[in-house]
Amino acid sequence: MVSAFVALDGVSHAYGARGGSGGTLAVDGLTISVNVGEFCAVVGPSGCGKSTLMKLATGLQFPFKGTVRIAGQVISQPVKIAGMAFQAPTLLPWRTTLDNLLLPLEIVEPHRSEIRRRKADYVARAEQLLTSVGLQGQGSKFPWELSGGMQQRTSLCRALIHEPQLLMLDEPFAALDAFTREELWCVIRDLHAARKITVILVTHDLREAVFLADRVFVMSARPGRVLVERPIELPRPRDLDVTFTPGFQDIVSELRSHIVRARQ
Amino acid sequence: MNSNDLFVRLAPWIYTVVMFLLWEAAVWLFNIPPFFLPPPTAIARAFVDFWGPIYRHSLYTLSTTMIGFGMAVGFGLLLGLLVGWSRSIYAGLYPLMIGFNAIPKVAVVPILVLWFGIGFVPAVLTAFLISFFPIVVNVATGLATIEPELEDVLKALGASKLDIMRKVGIPRTLPYFFGSLKVAITLAFVGSVISESIASNYGIGTLMLQAQAQFQVPLIFAGLIALAFEGIVMYWAMAVLEARMTGWAQRSGFAQA
Ligand SMILES: Nc1ncnc2c1ncn2[C@@H]1O[C@H](COP(=O)(O)OP(=O)(O)OP(=O)(O)O)[C@@H](O)[C@H]1O
Numbered sequence: 001m002v003s004a005f006v007a008l009d010g011v012s013h014a015y016g017a018r019g020g021s022g023g024t025l026a027v028d029g030l031t032i033s034v035n036v037g038e039f040c041a042v043v044g045p046s047g048c049g050k051s052t053l054m055k056l057a058t059g060l061q062f063p064f065k066g067t068v069r070i071a072g073q074v075i076s077q078p079v080k081i082a083g084m085a086f087q088a089p090t091l092l093p094w095r096t097t098l099d100n101l102l103l104p105l106e107i108v109e110p111h112r113s114e115i116r117r118r119k120a121d122y123v124a125r126a127e128q129l130l131t132s133v134g135l136q137g138q139g140s141k142f143p144w145e146l147s148g149g150m151q152q153r154t155s156l157c158r159a160l161i162h163e164p165q166l167l168m169l170d171e172p173f174a175a176l177d178a179f180t181r182e183e184l185w186c187v188i189r190d191l192h193a194a195r196k197i198t199v200i201l202v203t204h205d206l207r208e209a210v211f212l213a214d215r216v217f218v219m220s221a222r223p224g225r226v227l228v229e230r231p232i233e234l235p236r237p238r239d240l241d242v243t244f245t246p247g248f249q250d251i252v253s254e255l256r257s258h259i260v261r262a263r264q
Numbered sequence: 265m266n267s268n269d270l271f272v273r274l275a276p277w278i279y280t281v282v283m284f285l286l287w288e289a290a291v292w293l294f295n296i297p298p299f300f301l302p303p304p305t306a307i308a309r310a311f312v313d314f315w316g317p318i319y320r321h322s323l324y325t326l327s328t329t330m331i332g333f334g335m336a337v338g339f340g341l342l343l344g345l346l347v348g349w350s351r352s353i354y355a356g357l358y359p360l361m362i363g364f365n366a367i368p369k370v371a372v373v374p375i376l377v378l379w380f381g382i383g384f385v386p387a388v389l390t391a392f393l394i395s396f397f398p399i400v401v402n403v404a405t406g407l408a409t410i411e412p413e414l415e416d417v418l419k420a421l422g423a424s425k426l427d428i429m430r431k432v433g434i435p436r437t438l439p440y441f442f443g444s445l446k447v448a449i450t451l452a453f454v455g456s457v458i459s460e461s462i463a464s465n466y467g468i469g470t471l472m473l474q475a476q477a478q479f480q481v482p483l484i485f486a487g488l489i490a491l492a493f494e495g496i497v498m499y500w501a502m503a504v505l506e507a508r509m510t511g512w513a514q515r516s517g518f519a520q521a
C-alpha cells in the first residue's frame with residue numbers, strides 16, 4: 001500500500017455545534033488521502049468546505065465523525081509541521097519582511113531554541129528563500145512597503161522557511177494578476193520538485209490546479225465531499241507552455257463540467 | 265517646507281490666539297461684567313499676581329494625576345490582557361467593569377475619603393478609577409481582533425496560546441493601548457480635580473474652590489487654563505509616545521490631507 005501522509009476518512013464537520021451534528025454541515029463523509037510528496041489540488045464550488053478541509057487536515061478543527069490521520073497518527077491537536085498560506089498575506093506590519101520570515105523559526109522546534117545562537121544561519125536561509133521568489137534585497141522593507149504580489153511571495157516564504165513536510169495553500173494566488181500568478185506557479189512547482197514536500201492546494205483556478213497537481217479532487221456543493229478524483233498524468237517537469245496544449249485544455253474543461261454539475 | 269505645511273504647523277497657535285482675541289473682543293463689545301466672564305487680559309493678570317499658588321497647586325494636581333494615571337496604565341494593561349486572554353474571564357468581568365464605569369466617580373469620592381481621609385490618596389485613586397476603563401477596553405479589543413488566519417498559521421506551527429500572545433497579540437495591541445492613553449490621561453485630570461474640589465486642601469481643584477469663595481473670578485479661570493494647559497501637554501506627550509512606539513500602525517494618509 002502506498003503510504004498516505006494525510007488521510008481523512010469519512011469525515012463530517014459542522015461549525016457551531018459543539019461535538020454534534022446540530023449546526024449546518026460544512027463537510028459530510030469526506031474521504032481523501034494524499035501521499036507523501038504528492039501535490040494535490042482541491043477544487044469545488046464556493047462555500048463547499050475547502051477551507052474547512054484545510055483546517056481539518058491540520059488539526060485546527062476536529063470532526064464529529066470520521067478520523068483524520070497524519071503520517072498514520074490520528075490527530076488530536078494542531079499539527080506542528082505544516083506551513084500555511086492564505087489568500088491574504090497576513091504578514092505582521094510591525095516586522096520587516098525578513099523578521100516576518102523568521103517568525104516560524106521562533107515557534108517551531110528545534111529552531112526555536114537555536115534561533116539566538118544560529119541567527120546568522122537563519123537570516124541567510126531567509127534571504128536565500130527571498131531570492132528564490134525574486135525578492136532579493138527586499139528583506140529590510142516592511143510588508144506595507146511591498147506590492148500585493150510581493151507580500152504574497154513573502155507569505156509563501158514564511159510557509160516554507162522551517163522546511164515543513166506539509167504545505168497547505170488556500171487560494172494563495174487568487175488576489176494576484178495573471179502574470180504574477182503564473183510566475184508563482186513556477187516558484188511553487190520548483191520548490192515542490194526540489195524538496196519533495198507534500199502540498200495541498202485549494203484553488204478556484206482550474207488551470208492552476210491542472211498545471212501544478214498530481215491529482216485534483218473535485219468537491220460537491222456544501223456539505224462537501226469528494227465527487228471526482230482526477231489524476232493528472234502530464235509529465236514533469238511541466239513548463240508553462242503545457243497550459244496551451246489541447247491535452248491540458250481537455251482536462252481543464254473536463255474538470256469544469258464536473259464543477260458545473262456540482263453546483264446544481 | 266511649502267507654505268501649506270507652515271500653515272499646518274502654525275495653525276494651533278493661530279487658532280488659540282484668535283480664540284482669545286475673539287473672547288477679549290466679545291467681553292468689551294457686549295460689556296460683559298468681569299465677575300461673570302473675565303477677559304483674557306484679566307486672567308493673564310491673575311496669572312501674574314497669583315503665579316506662586318497657581319504653580320504649586322498645578323504641580324500638585326499634575327502629580328496626583330500622573331500617579332493615578334500610572335496605576336491605571338499598569339492595572340488597565342494587565343486586566344486588558346487577562347480579559348483578552350480568555351473568553352470566560354471576558355464574559356465574567358465585562359458586565360462588572362461596565363457597571364463600575366457607569367458609576368459617577370463624584371459619588372465614589374466620599375467613600376474614598378471615608379477610607380483614606382481627605383487629600384492626596386482620594387485624588388490619586390479617583391484619577392485611577394476614572395481612567396483605567398478605556399485602557400482595558402482597548403487592550404482587550406486589540407487582542408480580540410487578531411486575524412483568525414494568522415492565528416491558524418501560527419497554530420499549525422505548534423504555537424501555544426502564550427506564543428500567539430507574545431508574537432502577535434501584544435504587538436498588535438500596542439496601537440490600541442497607546443491610543444487609549446490619550447483618552448485616559450485627560451480623564452485622569454478630570455478625576456483628580458473632582459476629588460480635589462470635594463475633599464482636599466491642595467491642587468487646582470481646591471484653588472478654584474477657594475477663588476470662588478473669595479469671588480476672584482479671574483483666578484478661577486486662571487485655574488481652568490492652567491488645567492487645560494497641563495492636559496494639552498500630557499495629551500501631546502502621549503501622542504508623541506504613540507507615534508514613537510507604533511509608527512507602523514500610522515501609515516494612512518487620511519488625516520494628512
Ligand atoms: N468559522 C466558521 N463558523 C461558522 N461557519 C463556517 C465557518 N467557516 C466556514 N463556515 C461555513 O462552512 C461552510 C464551508 O466553508 P469553507 O470556508 O470551508 O468553504 P470554502 O470551500 O473554502 O469556500 P470558498 O471557496 O468561498 O473559500 C460554509 O457554508 C461556511 O458558511
Ligand SMILES: [Mg+2]
Nearest residue numbers: 050051052170
Ligand atoms: Mg475558502
